[in-house]
Amino acid sequence: MKAIVQNEYGSVDVLELREIDRPIPGDDEVLVHVHAAGVDPGVWHLMAGLPYLIRIMGFGLRAPKTRVRGTDVAGRVETVGNSVTQFQVGDEVFGGCDGSLAEYACAREDKFAPKPANVSFEQAAVVAASGFTALQGVRDHGKVRPGQKVLIIGAAGGIGTFAVQIAKSLGADVTGVCSTTKTDLVRSIGADHAIDYTQEDFADGRQHYDVILDTAGNRPLRHLRRALAPRGTLVIIGGEGGGRWFGGVGRQLRALLLSPFVRQQLRTFIATDTHADLEFLKELIESGQVTPVIDRTYPLSETPEAIRHLAEGHARGKTIISVRGETA
Ligand SMILES: NC(=O)c1ccc[n+]([C@@H]2O[C@H](COP(=O)([O-])OP(=O)(O)OC[C@H]3O[C@@H](n4cnc5c(N)ncnc54)[C@H](OP(=O)(O)O)[C@@H]3O)[C@@H](O)[C@H]2O)c1
Known part of the structure; x- marks a missing residue:
């Protein structure tokens, strides 16, 4: 073969x-x-x-x-x-x-x-890979609930496009961060708002989100925390770049070390493939909530x-x- x-x-x-x-x-x-x-x-x-x-x-x-x-x-x-x-x-x-x-x-x-x-x-x-990561990030680590304000950084990417739809299926008010030519796509998959990161800074302190899922951009932890509600949850999923030894992992480690000392929850995780989640994703797709x-x-x-x-x-x-x- x-x-x-x-x-x-x-x-x-x-x-x-x-x-x-x-x-x-x-x-x-x-x-x-x-x-x-x-x-x-x-x-x-x-x-x-x-x-x-x-x-x-x-x-x-x-x-x-x-x-x-x-x-x-x-x-x-x-x-x-x-x-x-x-x-x-x-x-x-x-x-x-x-x-x-x-x-x-x-x-x-x-x-x-x-x-x-x-x-x-x-x-x-x-x-599979992107769906598991988005599902576990939104549902298990972000613990997104109906009515919560959720910010998804990298909303037009592989994980982001699943995360936007899954957060909407859970009843959240979703804002997606992406580049200029992708704001229409991000709205078309259900985001209530789209922020073009080349024009607007989501961390300028004017908006605060209950949950932030970061799949891209590598913004420093302090910027992400500025956009997070005082008792909000940050889930760092990924982000390219960083050194050849650890890639972007330094930011994740800093978040884990800091989290016990602040009121905000700062989390990260490595997605796992489970049969139950594969079936769950299948149902989300068949019900039309995720495409x-x-x-x-x-x-x-x-x-x-x-x-x-x-x-x-x-x-x-x-x-x-x-x-x-x-x-x-
Ligand atoms: N924790 C885990 O278990 C896990 C599992 C799988 C993957 N990951 C990691 O998660 C990350 C995302 O994966 P992916 O599959 O979604 O990647 P992807 O499909 O390549 O998408 C990345 C997206 O990020 C956007 N982006 C780039 N710079 C940005 C910025 N400054 N602000 C906002 N958006 C920006 C890109 O497009 P535009 O810039 O044009 O908008 C692109 O749409 C990767 O680093 C991957 O290694 C983690």
């Missing part, structure tokens, strides 16, 4: 379209014929091996342990292991699965759920181009790699 393989860390030039063996599912695993795979900044980090912190965390010191890139996926079940009970050959599924930038990908059955009936394989393929926003679609052979586009840091929703379209 064709797959995007890397044998060393580096720029997009380390990504090669190669012919490799098809994975063989274990007893509790499902082999999926991949129709589409989503990509996000995490794919870039694993490709580059940056910040170095991720190598120490177990992704491989000198080279990536998993040679086929990609995690998000949607496709059709090709074969199932002996003890698989939830899926049958031919089922349409989506979820998170290492090595999804390939014609076939394999993972435990609990990594998948039935594909939402009302969206395409391409839309379903971009849900994945698609930026660009690339064929598998142009994965390096897609990663280069993401690395520019100005995504407009999610980027898709259409696998079946190219290889069918």
Whole structure:
């Protein structure tokens, strides 16, 4: 089968379209014929091996342990292991699965759920990583409640477009921060207000928010706290940049250290993939409360181009790699 393989860390030039063996599912695993795979900044980090912190965390010191890139996926079940009970050959599924930038990908059955009936394989393929992060940021760490004023920084990005819709589904009054050409998009997915960060400073002290979710921008902690209500909650999800060793993590650590000493709650987290949340996201999509926003679609052979586009840091929703379209 064709797959995007890397044998060393580096720029997009380390990504090669190669012919490799098809994975063989274990007893509790499902082999999926991949129709589409989503990509996000995490794919870039694993490709580059940056910040170095991720190598120490177990992704491989000198080279990536998993040679086929990609995690998000949607496709059709090709074969199932002996003890698989939830899926049958031919089922349409989506979820998170290492090595999804390939014609076939394999993972435990609990990594998948039935594909939402009302969206395409391409839309379903971009849900897992960004959807988990947005859901857990808004619901579990932000604890967003109806009527609360919520600010989402990076509202037009992969996580931001999910976070805006999820916060609206919970009844919040949502303000999205993005660049000039994306304010229409941010309003179109339900934000009550959009702030163009090139024209307006959300931290000028005029507005205070009950919850701030920061997915981008790397504004200093003191700026974020200035925009937060006295007993508000800040959730730092991410933000690119920072040094080669720790990336943007310094800001997150400072928030955790300061939080016990101030009235505001300053939080951060690393998203986890759970089957319950995958089912929850499926329901949000099927009920029409969340619709994945698609930026660009690339064929598998142009994965390096897609990663280069993401690395520019100005995504407009999610980027898709259409696998079946190219290889069918
Ligand atoms: N904590 C976790 O578990 C977790 C999980 C996944 C990802 N992350 C991290 O979360 C971050 C966001 O991921 P993503 O997938 O949403 O990235 P993305 O799809 O690349 O989107 C980033 C968005 O931020 C916007 N942006 C850039 N500078 C900004 C600024 N100064 N103010 C406001 N918006 C700005 C960009 O567009 P415009 O500038 O054009 O508006 C873009 O839309 C990344 O750093 C990623 O590594 C964390």
